[in-house]
Amino acid sequence: MRVVIAEDSVLLQAGLARLLGVAGIEVAATVGDAEALLAAVAEHRPDAAIVDVRMPPTHTDEGIKAALVIRRQWPAVAVLMLSQYVEERYAADLLSANTSKVGYLLKDRVADVAEFVDALRRVASGGTALDPEVVAQLLLRHTNGPLDRLTPREREVLAHMAEGRANADIAETLVITESAVAKHINGIFAKLDLAPGDGDRRVLAVLRYLREG
Missing domain, CATH: 3.40.50.2300 (Response regulator)
Incomplete structure (x- = not known):
C-alpha cells in the first residue's frame, strides 16, 4: 500500500x-x-x-x-x-x-x-x-426520528456498523453469535424502511444513522 x-x-x-x-x-x-x-x-x-x-x-x-x-x-x-x-x-x-x-x-x-x-x-x-467517539456523540445527540424504532441492541449493532466492522467483529465485541448479528441487521433494515432492492442497505443504514444523529 x-x-x-x-x-x-x-x-x-x-x-x-x-x-x-x-x-x-x-x-x-x-x-x-x-x-x-x-x-x-x-x-x-x-x-x-x-x-x-x-x-x-x-x-x-x-x-x-x-x-x-x-x-x-x-x-x-x-x-x-x-x-x-x-x-x-x-x-x-x-x-x-x-x-x-x-x-x-x-x-x-x-x-x-x-x-x-x-x-x-x-x-x-x-x-x-x-471513530467510536464520533459514533458515541451521534447517539447522544440523536432526538426524534427513525432510529427511535430500534432496540438498544440494534442501536449497538448499527453503531459498530458505522465504525466499519464486519459481522464477525460485531459478534465478538457484543459476545453474541454471527447469526444473532445478522438478525439484528435485518431488523435494522426493516425499521429504517430499507428494502432489498435499495442498493447497499448496510451503507444506507449507516448514512441514515449519521443524518439522524
Whole structure:
C-alpha cells in the first residue's frame, strides 16, 4: 500500500511516516497543507491519503475540503481523516455522498498502532472506519426520528456498523453469535424502511444513522 500524509505538525507527520513504514506501508509523500496534498495525490496516485481536518492557512476546514476534492477527482484514492476533536459534522460531510474508502478518526487513535493500521487498511480496501467517539456523540445527540424504532441492541449493532466492522467483529465485541448479528441487521433494515432492492442497505443504514444523529 502507498499513502500520502497531509499533516502540518512536523512531529506527528514524522511519527505517522515512521509507524507506517514499520507496518510495511510505503509513504509516497508527506505535506503540510491542502494545496500540497492535492498536488501530491495528483502526482503519486496513492492507495490512500491520511489528512488532518484542520490545516494552514486558517486551520479550520482546509483538510476536509481537500478530501472532498480527492473524493470527486480521484475516487480510487481512499481518504482517512484525522482530527484532534470530535467534529461529527465533518464526518457527515465526508460520508454524505459515499461511505466506501473513507474514514474519520481522532488523532488519539494513532497511539494504538495496530488499531490505526487496521483502520487504514480497511479504508484502503473499500471499507469505512468511523471513530467510536464520533459514533458515541451521534447517539447522544440523536432526538426524534427513525432510529427511535430500534432496540438498544440494534442501536449497538448499527453503531459498530458505522465504525466499519464486519459481522464477525460485531459478534465478538457484543459476545453474541454471527447469526444473532445478522438478525439484528435485518431488523435494522426493516425499521429504517430499507428494502432489498435499495442498493447497499448496510451503507444506507449507516448514512441514515449519521443524518439522524
